[in-house]
Amino acid sequence: MSPYLDDLETRPPAVRERHLFNALPGQIANAQKNAPYFAKLLAGIDAHTVSDRAALARLPVTRKSDLIDLQKSAPPFGGLAAVTISRLGRVFCSPGPIYDPQGDTGDYFGFARALFAAGFRQGELVHNTFSYHFTPAGFMMDLAAQTIGCPVFPAGTGQTEMQVQAIAALRPVCYVGTPSFLKIILEKADELKADVSSLTKALVSGEAFLPPTRKLLAERGIDGYQAYGTADLGLIAYESAGREGLIVDEGVILEIVRPGTGDPVAPGEVGEVLVTTLTPEYPLIRFATGDLSAVLAGISPCGRTNVRIKGWMGRADQTTKVKGMFVHPSQIDQVVKRHPEIRRARLTVTHDAERNDVMALACEVEGHGGDGLLAAIAASLRDISKLRGDVMLTAPDSLPNDGKVIEDLRKYD
Numbered sequence: 001m002s003p004y005l006d007d008l009e010t011r012p013p014a015v016r017e018r019h020l021f022n023a024l025p026g027q028i029a030n031a032q033k034n035a036p037y038f039a040k041l042l043a044g045i046d047a048h049t050v051s052d053r054a055a056l057a058r059l060p061v062t063r064k065s066d067l068i069d070l071q072k073s074a075p076p077f078g079g080l081a082a083v084t085i086s087r088l089g090r091v092f093c094s095p096g097p098i099y100d101p102q103g104d105t106g107d108y109f110g111f112a113r114a115l116f117a118a119g120f121r122q123g124e125l126v127h128n129t130f131s132y133h134f135t136p137a138g139f140m141m142d143l144a145a146q147t148i149g150c151p152v153f154p155a156g157t158g159q160t161e162m163q164v165q166a167i168a169a170l171r172p173v174c175y176v177g178t179p180s181f182l183k184i185i186l187e188k189a190d191e192l193k194a195d196v197s198s199l200t201k202a203l204v205s206g207e208a209f210l211p212p213t214r215k216l217l218a219e220r221g222i223d224g225y226q227a228y229g230t231a232d233l234g235l236i237a238y239e240s241a242g243r244e245g246l247i248v249d250e251g252v253i254l255e256i257v258r259p260g261t262g263d264p265v266a267p268g269e270v271g272e273v274l275v276t277t278l279t280p281e282y283p284l285i286r287f288a289t290g291d292l293s294a295v296l297a298g299i300s301p302c303g304r305t306n307v308r309i310k311g312w313m314g315r316a317d318q319t320t321k322v323k324g325m326f327v328h329p330s331q332i333d334q335v336v337k338r339h340p341e342i343r344r345a346r347l348t349v350t351h352d353a354e355r356n357d358v359m360a361l362a363c364e365v366e367g368h369g370g371d372g373l374l375a376a377i378a379a380s381l382r383d384i385s386k387l388r389g390d391v392m393l394t395a396p397d398s399l400p401n402d403g404k405v406i407e408d409l410r411k412y413d
Contacts, residue, residue: 005116008250009304031283037079061262063288092136094231103281109234111144117240118203118225122149129177141176160188171198179204179213242302259316260329270294270403272316292403318406329405359389
């Protein structure tokens with residue numbers, strides 16, 4: 001039996017790239033024609049010219065953090081959906097509230113690929129502990145499992161003792177849910193002296209899959225894998241037996257950009273995850289997730305050839321308040337763009353001896369730069385942020401590669 005869901009996972013990268021960017025102009029045109037928000041945002045853009053990464057990178061960014069206000073102003077989906085509610089399979093509500101549409105197709109959210117990579121196979125019972133109430137995670141996994149021929153027990157969240165009883169009685173092979181809840185189930189099974197050893201495979205998501213939990217599951221004979229997705233986008237990337245990063249889904253175009261901007265970073269540099277989908281019902285174009293990650297070089301040892309990312313590495317929205325005023329990553333980017341000598345910059349915020357807020361901007365530049373450059377950067381920082389800050393010039397590649405544009409080091413204890 002093939003270890004791959006389909007041939008898409010092993011096609012040459014150039015073939016994949018060509019396929020994605022052949023499909024992109026049609027998705028852009030669909031968004032312009034049928035989604036009022038994108039009709040306005042992308043007005044004047046010739047969809048047929050958006051056929052490579054450079055052209056895509058010139059389009060404006062839509063931020064997940066803006067969805068609440070957009071949906072309030074134009075309910076229910078802020079004008080981002082390209083079909084009416086009558087054409088949808090389901091509608092969900094995530095915290096915010098943010099309303100998420102589901103198209104009326106089988107594996108709409110794309111998680112079948114992640115389940116298959118985690119070893120789930122036809123006929124194996126899946127114990128699904130993601131919620132079926134309000135939020136989409138339960139149905140995301142349910143639809144995916146049925147797509148690959150797995151029956152599902154819709155356990156949902158909570159009721160740990162009943163979860164254990166169901167596992168002991170039904171003997172499921174597969175678990176989906178958060179890693180922390182699986183740990184709780186195993187601990188409750190030990191307490192009740194119940195046999196849950198039928199569980200040998202797990203796909204976890206919704207929170208970090210930390211090494212101690214991985215080790216615990218392995219010791220219990222459970223082969224655990226993680227998936228990364230959102231309620232808006234569905235599957236973004238997933239883990240495979242290669243165990244090196246997460247492999248990007250076949251149905252999305254992923255970019256890593258400098259936080260607060262839409263500018264792609266250098267390969268391997270940490271930045272914000274932007275995703276463009278090819279689903280016609282909800283054509284999200286350059287959708288900023290607010291998550292940090294970085295691209296891994298090469299292809300996975302498992303043989304899947306798509307781009308890999310390091311996984312979730314924190315949040316990109318590093319907005320902080322200094323002396324009562326908000327400072328945003330986009331403002332630091334404006335400073336950088338004013339001075340082409342700057343390769344990368346990082347603002348730190350601390351307290352002085354009197355516990356007053358202090359800003360310092362470290363800038364990577366080639367050579368010394370001189371006092372004139374220092375003064376010019378300081379003036380730009382003051383002009384853009386309306387706050388004074390110290391400026392330091394550092395050597396290229398001296399700043400940490402962690403995606404942080406603003407680091408708040410103030411202590412409040």
